[in-house]
Amino acid sequence: MNGHRTVALIVAAGRGERSGSALPKQFASVAGRPMVAHSYDALTAHPAIDEVIVVTAAEQFETVAATLGAVRCVGGGETRRQSVRAGLEAIAASGGADRVLIHDAARPFLGPAVIERLLLALEQAPGAVPVLPVADTVARADSALGEVVPRDGLVRVQTPQAFHFDAILAAHRGWSGDEPTDDAQMLRAAGGSVALVPGDPMLEKITYPADFAAAEARAATRFRVRSATGYDVHRLEAGEELWLGGILIPHDRGLSGHSDADVGLHALTDALLGTIGAGDIGTHFPPSDPQWKGAASDRFLVHAADLIRARGGILDFVDLTLICEAPKIGPHREAIRTRIAALLEIAEDQVSIKATTTERLGFTGRSEGIAAQAIATVRIPEAG
Numbered sequence: 001m002n003g004h005r006t007v008a009l010i011v012a013a014g015r016g017e018r019s020g021s022a023l024p025k026q027f028a029s030v031a032g033r034p035m036v037a038h039s040y041d042a043l044t045a046h047p048a049i050d051e052v053i054v055v056t057a058a059e060q061f062e063t064v065a066a067t068l069g070a071v072r073c074v075g076g077g078e079t080r081r082q083s084v085r086a087g088l089e090a091i092a093a094s095g096g097a098d099r100v101l102i103h104d105a106a107r108p109f110l111g112p113a114v115i116e117r118l119l120l121a122l123e124q125a126p127g128a129v130p131v132l133p134v135a136d137t138v139a140r141a142d143s144a145l146g147e148v149v150p151r152d153g154l155v156r157v158q159t160p161q162a163f164h165f166d167a168i169l170a171a172h173r174g175w176s177g178d179e180p181t182d183d184a185q186m187l188r189a190a191g192g193s194v195a196l197v198p199g200d201p202m203l204e205k206i207t208y209p210a211d212f213a214a215a216e217a218r219a220a221t222r223f224r225v226r227s228a229t230g231y232d233v234h235r236l237e238a239g240e241e242l243w244l245g246g247i248l249i250p251h252d253r254g255l256s257g258h259s260d261a262d263v264g265l266h267a268l269t270d271a272l273l274g275t276i277g278a279g280d281i282g283t284h285f286p287p288s289d290p291q292w293k294g295a296a297s298d299r300f301l302v303h304a305a306d307l308i309r310a311r312g313g314i315l316d317f318v319d320l321t322l323i324c325e326a327p328k329i330g331p332h333r334e335a336i337r338t339r340i341a342a343l344l345e346i347a348e349d350q351v352s353i354k355a356t357t358t359e360r361l362g363f364t365g366r367s368e369g370i371a372a373q374a375i376a377t378v379r380i381p382e383a384g
């Protein structure tokens, strides 16, 4: 089948009772982001997927919107099966689809390779699932002898699971068995064949408290740490406001130049852009463009952070040094730190603000201008 419309359903309506997490586990932080955001971004970014729908409890719709932005949400059910069914019915009610991928929010680290294997397999079969071999000895815990189960021919089944839409919808509608743990067994019960494709150890499900630490460790192997620096200078002039590090500082002179001339935010913006090789502030906000005249530099910084997050990146740390004789930065350090942490949506302990004079030497020493240098450290996912 050469499906034309492909929809992905993320089921995120569970309570995560076994995880010990205070909030439902799919919204707990993993690798610096709410768990559901990882697979949502992976599915959204895949060119073969036309729409991503999140199935979640109605009281979580706002959390989903705050976490993922404008996304279609469907109310979930008491069991995973009912949540999937609700998602499938919502797709059916809005014109249907050719193919559907059904994915657990509890498996955050989804890469494009598994998606491609699944979609390819759907050309030969109405269903496809990713599987991993069973490496450990498997034994029955309910048998007094601890009877070993031959593991030849056994696999562990993951999600996403991919289906011809009409086939899996019919299987759900016709289901009368016990509560199933996945969708492929329902298609099989309805007589549909399910192809097995290689799964991915990154896709392990997060179920128990210890799984969070294991997931962090897996995530660490998937990211590459990158650091980049930024530097900027602006002239001090009478009659200007002094915006520095995102706050207005009372002073007899202010900085003049591009936008509000906040050298601190400009240096930080360049450092962030540098981590993804995305040019510099002038590439994105040309000083020649009149719309940036007098503009608050906040938006430049936020834009750079957004670009990193759009690539699945995580902001780990920023460090900014302001170089000037006056004003004294010490009294404003905490306010600057708070402001930058808020703009970047990171914690204050991920932001460092330093200042130095140049012993009255040079242009900063003569208070002709203020300079700033910054370094940003981020983690960017490997392609694949």
Ligand code: CTP
Pocket (backbone or CB within 6 Å): 011, 012, 013, 014, 015, 016, 017, 018, 019, 025, 026, 055, 076, 077, 078, 079, 080, 081, 083, 084, 103, 104, 105, 106, 107, 205, 206, 207
């Ligand atoms: N799920 C769902 N609706 C339910 C139950 C589960 O959408 N009524 C989703 C979960 O949010 C999760 C996936 O199905 O993404 C796999 O379920 P599981 O790992 O069992 O998650 P929870 O049910 O949330 O956890 P627990 O069973 O420990 O309460």
Ligand code: MG
Pocket (backbone or CB within 6 Å): 014
């Ligand atoms: Mg469950």
